[in-house]
Amino acid sequence: MMLSLPAIGEVPISISGADDDALEHTIRDVGAATHALVELAAGQELGLRGPYGTAWPLDEARGRPVVVVAGGIGLAPLRGAIRAMLDRPKDYPSVRLFYGARTPDDILFVREMLGWVDRPSFRMDVTVDRAGPGWRGHVGVATRLLRREALPEDGTYLLCGPEVMMRFTIEALAAAGVPADRIHVSMERHMKCAAGFCGRCQYGPWFICKDGPVFRYDRLSLLFGREGF
Ligand SMILES: Cc1cc2nc3c(=O)[nH]c(=O)nc-3n(C[C@H](O)[C@H](O)[C@H](O)COP(=O)(O)OP(=O)(O)OC[C@H]3O[C@@H](n4cnc5c(N)ncnc54)[C@H](O)[C@@H]3O)c2cc1C
Ligand code: FES
Structure with a gap:
């Protein structure tokens, strides 16, 4: 979705949840537009397309x-997909989550994730870059956890996060024998029109707003991680 505020700007933000009455967005305050959005009070208006x-x-x-x-x-962009899969365990009998956050305070959806771990079809590991007092979980990057596991070659892999994290994850998956066409990545670039007209989000032959942001990795593998793209 494109979220906007007059005189401030418009930014792409994923849907992190939805029901009949509401769309949910989870926004990290990194600059002018996201700051103004997270400062909105209940009942204030914003643009949405x-x-x-x-x-x-x-x-x-x-x-x-x-x-x-x-x-x-x-x-955040994966939360809806995880929820949908956990609601249909017959269709998705095994859902495995590896999640990395900077610190324990940065972990998203903590209460909801504690509910997910009760589902027999679900297993997760959370790791942080910097632990605080009281943290007894993993410390270090998520790819370290991945390298310890037997990863299914016929699985479907969904990746979203900083590009460098996705690059190391893809390397770990390739080392485990996972084919590139089983991996899906979500790409981030600056956007303006969001509809494939302005070229702002061009990535090689694609527009990330229209052809992505989710791509099967084998389609991108020649460009991914290369400077200038
Ligand atoms: C498809 C897509 C989905 C996204 N979903 C979410 C989401 O669910 N929640 C969320 O918090 N953020 C999401 N983002 C990122 C969000 O759009 C940017 O953080 C936002 O545009 C920053 O705008 P700003 O005016 O607050 O900050 P700015 O001052 O414009 O930028 C702050 C910093 O963020 C970088 N940045 C800005 N826009 C982007 C962008 N589009 N891609 C990469 N880096 C950028 C800038 O280079 C700068 O370093 C998504 C981006 C894309 C492309
Ligand atoms: S944002 Fe205009 S083409 Fe993608």
């Missing part, structure tokens, strides 16, 4: 083990 672009490939993932790797705010 969309949704645009591609979604996580849940149809293709049906019946396969699913491995989700998320970093920081990257869990």
Whole structure:
């Protein structure tokens, strides 16, 4: 979705949840527009257009083990997909989440995730870059956890987070024998029109707003991580 405030700006923000009455967005305060958005009080108005672009490939993932790797705010765009899969355990019998956050205070959706771990189809590991007092979980990058696991070659892999995190994750998956066409990444670029007209989000032959943001990795592998793209 494109969220906007007059005289401030318009930014792309994923849908992090939805029901009949509301759309949920989870926003990290990093600059002028996101700051103004998170400062809004209940009842204030904002501009909203969309949704645009591609979604996580849940149809293709049906019946396969699913491995989700998320970093920081990257869990927000995946939350809806995880919820949908946990609601249909017959279709998605194994959902595995690896989630990395900077500190324990940065972990998103803590209460909700504690509910997810009760589901037999779900398993997760959370790791932080910097632990605080009282943290007894993993410390270090999520890829370290991945390297310890037997990763299903026929699984569907959903990745969202900083590009460098996705790059190391892809390397770990390749080392484990996971084919590039089983991996899906969500790409981030600056956007303006969000509808494939202005070229602001061009990435090689694609527009991330229209052809993405979710891409099957084998389509991007020649560009991914290369400077200038
Ligand atoms: C498809 C997509 C989905 C997104 N979903 C979310 C979401 O669910 N929650 C969320 O908090 N953020 C999300 N973002 C990122 C969000 O759009 C940017 O943080 C926002 O545009 C920053 O605008 P600003 O005016 O607050 O900050 P600015 O001052 O414009 O930028 C602050 C910093 O963020 C970087 N930045 C700005 N826009 C982008 C961008 N589009 N891609 C990469 N870096 C950027 C700038 O280079 C700068 O370093 C998403 C981006 C994309 C492309
Ligand atoms: S934002 Fe205009 S083409 Fe993608």
